[in-house]
Amino acid sequence: MASDRRRPDGPFDLSIKRVIDAPAALIWTAWTDPEHVKNWWAPKPWSTVGCEIDLCPGGMFRTVMRSPEGRDYPHVGCLLELVKNEKLVMTSALAPGYRPAPDPVDGVDLECAHIPFTAILTLEEHAGKTTYSVLVLHKDEAGRKRHEEMGFYEGWNSALDQLIEVVQGLGR
Amino acid sequence: MASDRRRPDGPFDLSIKRVIDAPAALIWTAWTDPEHVKNWWAPKPWSTVGCEIDLCPGGMFRTVMRSPEGRDYPHVGCLLELVKNEKLVMTSALAPGYRPAPDPVDGVDLECAHIPFTAILTLEEHAGKTTYSVLVLHKDEAGRKRHEEMGFYEGWNSALDQLIEVVQGLGR
Numbered sequence: 001m002a003s004d005r006r007r008p009d010g011p012f013d014l015s016i017k018r019v020i021d022a023p024a025a026l027i028w029t030a031w032t033d034p035e036h037v038k039n040w041w042a043p044k045p046w047s048t049v050g051c052e053i054d055l056c057p058g059g060m061f062r063t064v065m066r067s068p069e070g071r072d073y074p075h076v077g078c079l080l081e082l083v084k085n086e087k088l089v090m091t092s093a094l095a096p097g098y099r100p101a102p103d104p105v106d107g108v109d110l111e112c113a114h115i116p117f118t119a120i121l122t123l124e125e126h127a128g129k130t131t132y133s134v135l136v137l138h139k140d141e142a143g144r145k146r147h148e149e150m151g152f153y154e155g156w157n158s159a160l161d162q163l164i165e166v167v168q169g170l171g172r
Numbered sequence: 173m174a175s176d177r178r179r180p181d182g183p184f185d186l187s188i189k190r191v192i193d194a195p196a197a198l199i200w201t202a203w204t205d206p207e208h209v210k211n212w213w214a215p216k217p218w219s220t221v222g223c224e225i226d227l228c229p230g231g232m233f234r235t236v237m238r239s240p241e242g243r244d245y246p247h248v249g250c251l252l253e254l255v256k257n258e259k260l261v262m263t264s265a266l267a268p269g270y271r272p273a274p275d276p277v278d279g280v281d282l283e284c285a286h287i288p289f290t291a292i293l294t295l296e297e298h299a300g301k302t303t304y305s306v307l308v309l310h311k312d313e314a315g316r317k318r319h320e321e322m323g324f325y326e327g328w329n330s331a332l333d334q335l336i337e338v339v340q341g342l343g344r
Contacts, residue, residue, distance in 0.1 A: 080229070093266055097309070099290060100288035100309065138271075
């Protein structure tokens, strides 16, 4: 049990991986500049109408997603580890400043706010292309299952398609 | 509300502060070497029968406290930030590797395991003495209150008395 908890990509985890035809530095920029994040974070027809990033350990990673019906859902996470152009770790289990996150509120927070998770983004560049990996850790198998059923793969992959468009624009 | 959450030492927080007649490096050693931690972590008549520390961001900070009745309570936290001899941040809201912490189990975990918290240790040395501060962040006022009623001040201050004994031994 203890070893399973620590094993990444085990039964508690979800992940996506894709090779992107762009250098890691452009992907990093698209991930860490709020103006760029607004252009890809929420899978269409949702949009991202707000984004605030304090790019340091303990710093804020805040987005506001707007539903097609026009309802806004703010989401605040805490950045944990940052290695420029290589690795970014953030969690929804902590608020900015490392404070344990408040309990989500029904009807106010997005359903996914009820599942604490940690996302580890890894960028590995090789010959101008970059292997883009996101590993999402949950506290248990139920958390992973719920996140998956909520449309994790569709959501993160659609957002990644949008991210790639942003990165291609940056590369021109 | 949002600003209160971010303000350290606000209504969600507990803290202790004391000037210790020793250099910061000795206090750091007593805090980060498992063999020393075992000698001060649990306020007597409790004892600390196990300790494992992986001194890096995302690393494990694990202790096993033994009650006077001989029952063992393991507790696992995650280290977040480390500035040698100056600052250490750890949280019980995450398990090692930044995974959101599992739910505590009644009767198996210590009561305080049911209160997620983040502890920020700060050491400020001046003329051979060190101001020792611990700030403990909770997700809400209820968490702070419960932690306080559980004996936060007595427990952390007794442990600090024991820590100072360890540090004095190191300084001889």
